[in-house]
Amino acid sequence: MSDELATSLRRSRRAPTAFVPFYSAHARPLLVFFARRTFEVELARDMTAETFAQAFRHRGRFRGSTDAEAAAWLYAIARHQLARYARSGKVERKAVKRLGISLPAVSEDDHERIVEVAGLAELRQRVAAAFGELSDDQQDALRLRVIDERSYPDVARALGVSEQAARARVSRGLRRLADALDVNTTAEVTS
Amino acid sequence: MTEVRIQALEELEAELARVAGRERPSRGGAPRRALALGASVLVLLAGAYTVPPTRAAIDDLTSTFAGWVDGDDEAAPGRAVRPEDDAPDWLDEAHSRVIAEAEGVELYVSRAETEKRGTLLDFGLGDGVIVSDSIDGWRERFDKHAVVVLGTALMGPEDVLDDRGRSPLLGVTARSVERVEFRYAAGPPLVRDDVEGGFVLLVDAWRAPRELVVYDGARRELERVDVGEFDLRYLCDKDPVCP
Numbered sequence: 001m002s003d004e005l006a007t008s009l010r011r012s013r014r015a016p017t018a019f020v021p022f023y024s025a026h027a028r029p030l031l032v033f034f035a036r037r038t039f040e041v042e043l044a045r046d047m048t049a050e051t052f053a054q055a056f057r058h059r060g061r062f063r064g065s066t067d068a069e070a071a072a073w074l075y076a077i078a079r080h081q082l083a084r085y086a087r088s089g090k091v092e093r094k095a096v097k098r099l100g101i102s103l104p105a106v107s108e109d110d111h112e113r114i115v116e117v118a119g120l121a122e123l124r125q126r127v128a129a130a131f132g133e134l135s136d137d138q139q140d141a142l143r144l145r146v147i148d149e150r151s152y153p154d155v156a157r158a159l160g161v162s163e164q165a166a167r168a169r170v171s172r173g174l175r176r177l178a179d180a181l182d183v184n185t186t187a188e189v190t191s
Numbered sequence: 192m193t194e195v196r197i198q199a200l201e202e203l204e205a206e207l208a209r210v211a212g213r214e215r216p217s218r219g220g221a222p223r224r225a226l227a228l229g230a231s232v233l234v235l236l237a238g239a240y241t242v243p244p245t246r247a248a249i250d251d252l253t254s255t256f257a258g259w260v261d262g263d264d265e266a267a268p269g270r271a272v273r274p275e276d277d278a279p280d281w282l283d284e285a286h287s288r289v290i291a292e293a294e295g296v297e298l299y300v301s302r303a304e305t306e307k308r309g310t311l312l313d314f315g316l317g318d319g320v321i322v323s324d325s326i327d328g329w330r331e332r333f334d335k336h337a338v339v340v341l342g343t344a345l346m347g348p349e350d351v352l353d354d355r356g357r358s359p360l361l362g363v364t365a366r367s368v369e370r371v372e373f374r375y376a377a378g379p380p381l382v383r384d385d386v387e388g389g390f391v392l393l394v395d396a397w398r399a400p401r402e403l404v405v406y407d408g409a410r411r412e413l414e415r416v417d418v419g420e421f422d423l424r425y426l427c428d429k430d431p432v433c434p
Contacts, residue, residue, distance in 0.1 A: 012211070016211035016212070016214040017208065017211045020204065023204055023207050024204060027200045027204065028197065045203075048200075048203070052203070052207060056207065057277070098277060099210045100210065100274070101210060104199040104202035104203050104206070105199070106199050107198060110197055110198050110199050113195050113196075114197060116195075
């Protein structure tokens with residue numbers, strides 16, 4: 001294995017344009033990674049751009065020597081993006097702004113292709129099926145918390161249970177949905 | 192099977208290529224090692240300042256930041272932070288200034304309001320080191336000094352030295368200070384004549400440091416500081432960039 005991408009990433013520290021092959025190799029899998037987790041093509045585009053912008057800005061921090069390490073480094077940044085989005089509901093765009101990157105528009109054709117490449121239609125079906133297999137209590141808890149975006153005390157009041165019980169139902173329901181989705185990060189990284 | 196094209200990704204690639212193309216390449220050199228962040232923060236104690244400053248200098252150093260802290264933007268030190276500064280993420284650009292810079296390493300000062308400790312003044316030494324204290328804390332440190340050395344910074348994202356074996360040393364100065372001289376135990380000093388409120392000096396890590404001397408516009412010596420604590424020669428032991 002030649003580990004060309006890791007070499008390219010390390011070389012980009014002194015020759016910035018060497019970053020481009022690293023982008024080319026990872027752009028599509030990373031877009032798919034985000035699309036399958038957000039179900040939103042535009043969000044996935046934004047997160048992909050921010051992840052690469054941050055990777056470019058901090059490329060000097062990459063200390064690995066293999067392609068696997070380079071991919072792991074990139075996806076660590078990506079997961080950080082997702083975590084921030086989950087917490088704040090906003091996509092970070094700081095590095096994109098700092099670098100002056102214009103975000104490309106997503107055309108209708110692109111939208112369809114991304115939905116297809118990411119397998120979003122099939123994924124939605126699996127989510128719907130998995131949701132249908134949850135207990136009524138868990139479905140109600142997830143509807144209130146995730147879809148209606150109500151607070152846990154509100155969810156607890158609506159269900160007539162303690163806040164702790166409401167949290168447990170939401171947590172277990174989400175875990176079962178995640179199990180059903182079985183998102184395989186490794187496959188996406190290497191595809 | 193032909194892979195379907197995603198135009199947005201191609202356009203993003205072109206954008207990244209454009210950004211990469213305009214970025215100044217690194218100066219290169221041998222691989223350098225990272226240093227734990229905490230180890231790079233060194234603050235000189237008051238006892239290291241061996242020459243009493245003039246009365247004018249005493250007033251000056253406190254006043255370098257006093258007006259700005261009190262909300263007088265016309266009294267702000269340095270200049271506003273610009274997008275191309277690539278300022279660290281922690282920095283609130285609306286309440287921050289660049290006091291000095293050298294070869295991509297910048298000395299920032301940022302004003303932050305907190306509930307518990309009131310107004311804090313944070314000095315950013317390059318990208319990763321922050322030296323923070325309350326206004327009273329800084330007033331105490333600045334008192335009776337024309338210069339305060341804040342510490343060292345990283346040269347790059349994780350590099351301690353540049354490809355010539357130099358490390359950034361940063362500090363703040365009274366308004367009356369126009370010249371700083373970093374003197375080594377032997378050999379010619381490092382001199383900067385464009386000082387306005389602070390400095391970023393790229394000092395030779397491979398030479399033993401002796402003292403920092405600051406002057407006003409008439410070349411009158413205002414203060415002399417022992418900088419022996421910033422002996423960075425140990426960094427050269429394993430780093431081939433040092434001559």
